[in-house]
Amino acid sequence: xxxxxxxxxxxxxxxxxxxxxxxxxxxxxxxxxxxxxxxxxxxxxxxxxxxxxxxxxxxxxxxxxxxxxxxxxxxxxxxxxxxxxxxxxxxxxxxxxxxxxxxxxxxxxxxxxxxxxxxxxxxxxxxxxxxxxxxxxxxxxxxxxxxxxxxxxxxxxxxxxxxxxxxxxxxxxxxxxxxxxxxxxxxxxxxxxxxxxxxxxxxxxxxxxxxxxxxxxxxxxxxxxxxxxxxxxxxxxxxxxxxxxxxxxxxxxxxxxxxxxxxxxxxxxxxxxxxxxxxxxxxxxxxxxxxxxxxxxxxxxxxxxxxxxxxxxxxxxxxxxxxxxxxxxxxxxxxxxxxxxxxxxxxxxxxxxxxxxxxx
Numbered sequence: 609x610x611x612x613x614x615x616x617x618x619x620x621x622x623x624x625x626x627x628x629x630x631x632x633x634x635x636x637x638x639x640x641x642x643x644x645x646x647x648x649x650x651x652x653x654x655x656x657x658x659x660x661x662x663x664x665x666x667x668x669x670x671x672x673x674x675x676x677x678x679x680x681x682x683x684x685x686x687x688x689x690x691x692x693x694x695x696x697x698x699x700x701x702x703x704x705x706x707x708x709x710x711x712x713x714x715x716x717x718x719x720x721x722x723x724x725x726x727x728x729x730x731x732x733x734x735x736x737x738x739x740x741x742x743x744x745x746x747x748x749x750x751x752x753x754x755x756x757x758x759x760x761x762x763x764x765x766x767x768x769x770x771x772x773x774x775x776x777x778x779x780x781x782x783x784x785x786x787x788x789x790x791x792x793x794x795x796x797x798x799x800x801x802x803x804x805x806x807x808x809x810x811x812x813x814x815x816x817x818x819x820x821x822x823x824x825x826x827x828x829x830x831x832x833x834x835x836x837x838x839x840x841x842x843x844x845x846x847x848x849x850x851x852x853x854x855x856x857x858x859x860x861x862x863x864x865x866x867x868x869x870x871x872x873x874x875x876x877x878x879x880x881x882x883x884x885x886x887x888x889x890x891x892x893x894x895x896x897x898x899x900x901x902x903x904x905x906x907x908x909x910x911x912x913x914x915x916x917x918x919x920x921x922x923x924x925x926x927x928x929x930x931x932x933x934x935x936x937x938x939x940x941x942x943x944x945x946x947x948x949x950x951x952x953x954x955x956x957x958x959x960x961x962x963x964x965x966x967x968x
């Protein structure tokens with residue numbers, strides 16, 4: 609029998625080793641489609657099931673040295689059986705911000721009135737819901753920022769921008785979320801990496817609103833930023849229109865069992881589609897070490913299939929070992945992914961659209 613091309617060979621090996629996981633995913637999708645039709649027909653005789661209610665008093669996120677010491681109050685039964693699930697969507701224009709953040713010009717901002725080095729304020733923002741330093745993508749946002757801090761008698765604030773050269777295309781917004789090439793408001797003679805790679809915005813004086821290069825090792829005030837999200841009273845970890853349900857109290861589960869459980873919550877094992885989302889997921893745990901299972905099938909280092917069907921737009925695989933599933937290192941300064949055997953057990957995070965009401 610002739611040898612298969614490399615790509616087909618890998619696909620054949622993947623299907624042979626993990627047909628059970630694929631079968632579970634396909635089966636659940638079919639069940640959901642059938643269940644949706646069923647509930648449309650008999651909705652008047654069925655009551656909505658309560659979604660798990662998450663409150664700040666119910667879930668405690670502990671700063672500990674090992675993953676096994678984290679605590680939650682969510683329970684997983686070892687005999688959980690799959691159920692048909694459906695959901696109702698949230699109403700449009702129902703956007704909100706996390707506690708402490710204000711909705712300003714379509715973004716969530718929080719002003720921090722203490723000065724620190726650039727690297728330290730990045731960590732401070734991460735500790736506030738996985739946020740980043742603020743980004744400015746157009747003149748309207750630039751003006752909004754100046755107005756937002758107008759009551760603070762301080763002339764310069766950090767931007768979430770780092771320049772590796774003296775062109776706007778070499779200036780990268782945190783975390784790898786684009787360059788300043790599309791819009792910038794640099795003062796004449798800037799960016800200038802001879803002065804420094806970090807960037808500040810002037811909020812007072814003759815250069816109000818203009819950006820300047822600066823050493824990263826000076827003290828500046830700062831503003832943290834999160835994307836707005838759909839309001840969801842039954843979701844404690846709510847980010848960018850998605851709800852993240854944390855399960856790590858009991859024994860660890862294989863990805864197949866984790867996906868089976870998440871489906872009962874109208875969710876999937878977590879997918880990660882940007883560096884900022886990767887940062888947010890780390891902030892949910894706020895620990896120094898540990899791993900969680902990702903809802904991914906890895907055909908190759910650059911070929912990832914997410915169980916929720918989302919497009920693979922972000923990849924943080926650093927250790928490509930044997931195995932075609934993936935897990936994420938939770939340490940805040942890395943968040944790297946590594947491949948692992950799909951039969952291995954781990955703790956996990958379910959992800960569903962925010963604002964939905966889960967029905968069964």
